[in-house]
Amino acid sequence: MQKNTLIDNDLYNTLGERWYTAFDDPVAVLRAESRVKAPWVLERIKAAFPQIPLVKHLDVGCGAGFLSNHLAQEGLQVTGLDMSEESLKVAGLHDSTGTVRYVQGDAYRLPFSNETFDVVSAMDFLEHVEDPGRAISEMSRVLKPNGLLFFHTFNRNWLAHLVIIKLVEFLVKNTPKNMHVIELFITPEELIKMCKSSQLSVQEMTGIRPRFSTLTVKSILTGIVPEKFSFKLTRSLKLSYMGVARKART
Numbered sequence: 001m002q003k004n005t006l007i008d009n010d011l012y013n014t015l016g017e018r019w020y021t022a023f024d025d026p027v028a029v030l031r032a033e034s035r036v037k038a039p040w041v042l043e044r045i046k047a048a049f050p051q052i053p054l055v056k057h058l059d060v061g062c063g064a065g066f067l068s069n070h071l072a073q074e075g076l077q078v079t080g081l082d083m084s085e086e087s088l089k090v091a092g093l094h095d096s097t098g099t100v101r102y103v104q105g106d107a108y109r110l111p112f113s114n115e116t117f118d119v120v121s122a123m124d125f126l127e128h129v130e131d132p133g134r135a136i137s138e139m140s141r142v143l144k145p146n147g148l149l150f151f152h153t154f155n156r157n158w159l160a161h162l163v164i165i166k167l168v169e170f171l172v173k174n175t176p177k178n179m180h181v182i183e184l185f186i187t188p189e190e191l192i193k194m195c196k197s198s199q200l201s202v203q204e205m206t207g208i209r210p211r212f213s214t215l216t217v218k219s220i221l222t223g224i225v226p227e228k229f230s231f232k233l234t235r236s237l238k239l240s241y242m243g244v245a246r247k248a249r250t
């Protein structure tokens, strides 16, 4: 179902090199979170596909390529797709392998044939579109039977509203209005249902939370995200969570 919101996805066109360098911006939180997400995803891909160089991976809403570039370094055949041409330029500049195929496009209309990819990922992406069910259905279309869909998003409840929207706005300098909107956050139950409608069965989910010990008084007072700020996995899916779903065999 499509919801009408004021989500600001244009901000990704303005970040430029700040995707990789800024500490006075919530993108620093995204970078820190990616350092936990990428190994979790890679570990599961390795377990499912022993022939890593043959794995075709599509990273939808890839932004500046935090996950795409990491997986390319590990030898996967990666395609990164995003709406934002500016972000894709930055992603390409940080692809040390020079192998990632960066494509500008819309997640609602993926420019790929049915059953092209072994793995698709949608990290910190589903809460940026107004019809995540439609995006998931497109991702399932381009996934091969038995392929994997990785996702990361935020749960929708009062605590997530407080911590992920209000606290970030309060603590991190340069947080744009409507970077996230609560209406687009997704409960795990809703995500499971959307996956099910697209022939995907969720296999595993885990929560992610900040290590509060890495926040300093200085960072709280200045609005700067400390370089050592980090995240860890948690059983609770109350706030930020990621998971993996498998497409049916036929």
Ligand SMILES: C[S@@+](CC[C@H](N)C(=O)[O-])C[C@H]1O[C@@H](n2cnc3c(N)ncnc32)[C@H](O)[C@@H]1O
Binding pocket: 009, 012, 030, 034, 060, 061, 062, 063, 064, 065, 066, 067, 081, 082, 083, 084, 087, 105, 106, 107, 108, 122, 123, 124, 125, 128, 129
């Ligand atoms: C929060 S960023 C996440 C980037 C990346 N996945 C990561 O985890 O670092 C969300 C990304 O989704 C992209 N995006 C939003 N709507 C899109 C759409 N309909 N199709 C493709 N990309 C979209 C934005 O341009 C932005 O780069």
